[in-house]
Amino acid sequence: MQQLSRRLITLAAVLALFTVAACGAGDRPPQLDDSPEAAAYTMRDGLMQVVAWKLTQMRAMADGEIAADNAVFVKYAEDLTALAGMATEGFIPDSIVPGSRALPAIWQNWNDFERLAADFESSAQALAAAARSGGIAGSDAALRSFAQTCGNCHRGYRAPE
Numbered sequence: 001m002q003q004l005s006r007r008l009i010t011l012a013a014v015l016a017l018f019t020v021a022a023c024g025a026g027d028r029p030p031q032l033d034d035s036p037e038a039a040a041y042t043m044r045d046g047l048m049q050v051v052a053w054k055l056t057q058m059r060a061m062a063d064g065e066i067a068a069d070n071a072v073f074v075k076y077a078e079d080l081t082a083l084a085g086m087a088t089e090g091f092i093p094d095s096i097v098p099g100s101r102a103l104p105a106i107w108q109n110w111n112d113f114e115r116l117a118a119d120f121e122s123s124a125q126a127l128a129a130a131a132r133s134g135g136i137a138g139s140d141a142a143l144r145s146f147a148q149t150c151g152n153c154h155r156g157y158r159a160p161e
């Protein structure tokens, strides 16, 4: 009995060490408060993560790295159109919260930022149209120009890592 409890204590200690190691690697997400600015950041970061994931899946289908499915490809392009249409919504004023890579230039050049977001949306629309008419094989050029709209905006408005 005593041996069992000693083993349990050892196990608990090992688990605690693992937990510390897993969380203490310096990549712990910064603490966010419950302000509207933090919520807006969480929303726009999530939106960007979804956009990146869908684009990566589409690229992988086009490159033959995962199974190609035209219907899924069209759906993702339509999802991207909807997401791109929401791109500016999370960028509320004064919302450079801890962890954010947004640059003040966004609010100083709001019209330009909106223009890049509109390019992003129209480019996603063009991708969806190409996908509907030409499938994955016929969407390569549209996929490439859509992917360029990311860098066009990140260059001036997202801080380096």
Ligand code: HEC
Pocket: 041, 044, 045, 048, 049, 051, 052, 055, 087, 099, 100, 101, 102, 103, 106, 113, 116, 117, 120, 146, 147, 149, 150, 151, 153, 154, 157, 158
């Ligand atoms: C209109 C401008 C704009 C466009 C277009 C845009 N982004 Fe972003 N993106 C930003 C900004 C600004 C941030 C930083 C937001 C923050 O951290 O508060 C960001 C953050 C991200 C992040 C968050 C993770 C990180 O810290 O790097 C990812 C992933 C991302 N973008 C992917 C994409 C991809 C992929 C595309 C194109 C398919 C794209 N974005 C198009 C402005 C844009």
